[in-house]
Amino acid sequence: MSPASQVNIAVIGAGGVGKCFLSQLQGLAARKPSPKLNLVYIATSRKALYNENFAPIDVGSAIDSLASSSKAPHALPATVDYLSGSPHPVVLVDNTSSQDVAALYPSFLSKGISVVTPNKKAFSGSYKLWQDIFSAASSSGAKVYHESSVGAGLPVISTLNELIDTGDKVTKIEGVFSGTMSFLFNSFAPVAGQGGKWSAEVKKAQSLGYTEPDPRDDLNGLDVARKLTILARIAGIPVESPESFPVQSLIPKALESCSSGDEFLEKLPEFDSQMEEVKAEAERAGKVVRFVGSIDVASKSVKVGLEKFDASHPIAALQGSDNIINFYTERYGSNPLIVQGAGAGGDVTAMGVTGDLLKVLRQIS
């Protein structure tokens, strides 16, 4: 690819992360970078904003203009064709969590359109999609980065890739990969003892916005399983899907059929004694319980669920809704390389996306 003096940016998604990304993009543009960055397309599932001949869209007013736009977005496959017509290299920024957009990454990439995204679905869906994405990128030379698909802006995927690319042997990855689960267990089973009732902590987390609107979408463990799927694949384990390894759901069997999140929360106190027993069992062993994901690379074993940790373990000492990821490798020996901090939120998720965009720009300019 020859050096580009201008790069066109196309954005899909204008929710929490999308808005934060646009604000960061505006910051980049204000610093007059080389190459010049032009926003040329922005779309939600219902609306779109774009000009004739890829003329630039003002980034600062893009959200407002999009809201009042009467244009419908291109159908997704037509978006590939549309962006392929750009006279300058294009980076697609997918700020959705849509499986449909993810399914088209191989098409975008094979047309030379680079992709940066926090969208977990693309990299934790079928293993075939994973292979198609990276082989399309490899053939065309287009770039694909997805730092924020695990731990938001924390340097998790870049660190794992660098360990592997420089020849280290990763033996185990273990951590707390969900801000929701982190918050729940740091409150329910704090190192200092005590902690609230399980159902009360879930309700509190929901009211503070730490859970999805329906908290079962966090408690089923699938979000963590998706992140583990991504890391395991990078580590060389061809995990077929987030359903192909053991994932412990914290939704009691009897409440799986609840028709709503509200009904679920209403009935959850009936199961507090079960969680209390889990906590007490850990305490009798001098430990605390945490909801973790782990990958044992040698045995290719991936699992998600409750584990017990000594109070002095970094996973036990986590605070608030922080994530922690421990990389055990041959070079690092008995003490892991640890990355820790907020793993969710619009600003830090967008930061991973903007950081990825900068990596792409360095390579195509």
Place this chain on the structure above:
Amino acid sequence: MSPASQVNIAVIGAGGVGKCFLSQLQGLAARKPSPKLNLVYIATSRKALYNENFAPIDVGSAIDSLASSSKAPHALPATVDYLSGSPHPVVLVDNTSSQDVAALYPSFLSKGISVVTPNKKAFSGSYKLWQDIFSAASSSGAKVYHESSVGAGLPVISTLNELIDTGDKVTKIEGVFSGTMSFLFNSFAPVAGQGGKWSAEVKKAQSLGYTEPDPRDDLNGLDVARKLTILARIAGIPVESPESFPVQSLIPKALESCSSGDEFLEKLPEFDSQMEEVKAEAERAGKVVRFVGSIDVASKSVKVGLEKFDASHPIAALQGSDNIINFYTERYGSNPLIVQGAGAGGDVTAMGVTGDLLKVLRQIS
């Protein structure tokens, strides 16, 4: 810069880090990367290995061949001229800690030769050298990376750069930046209480190879001050030198004039009561003492020395000889982004260098 199908690698330094780097370079080459990597020059201060017309040197036998080579290295300024004659782009890998090599980075960079290095001297010397290095790189388009100059292979510099480049405001950086100091204080003042006598811990650390041959080279705090200088400059504070901010030396005044490290160690027990009092004072406040560096960005205040931490603080809970770096930023809020792990050792230092080399290769190919 147009895409390169081959990149020539020149290495200065063949000590602990240099040997590990060559082993990692061999691993890269075995994976048949694009661009093709050729080692074309390797030198110590006394010997060199290179062929007519930049013909490749076998990486696997380079250390042995260098030992038996009868060639002297090019004088450093002549090395710039020599490498400028390469028909392919060149990356200089400086695995020394030499101020003389560092002083020539602007010359290498202005000739289009990229530089990757763990050499702290270049980035913590005079502020003018820092400016010359980055302005030379900016003018020529050559790249310069130095991840391993702080925390070895830990993603410290890349993380700080990404926070800043994506528009976050870093408010404070605080951490344990020396494996030696980490080991000493984790043993001398463990969270669980007790711990050995100060002079005994220093002797133990020396005998285990955790200190420089003369432990005063660690205890004077200069190594930490160099790392803080680098991070502060990246954070936008124009620190003039590692001597331009307060650095607490743990060498008692009366022992500054000792003629040898052995004499120092012999007399150190006379000062154990001083350190015991420091520890006791922290304990009375329910805390432990640690040797940390900190940067307060708003007040442009940089300092290195002893501080007290609650037992539950991540800095207090550090283990072995690990480093920990806490980035406090606007986006991350009250809980910092934390990077932790081994911050010294040949393999992990070389990993940072090899990772930097990969970043350069992605950009020039």
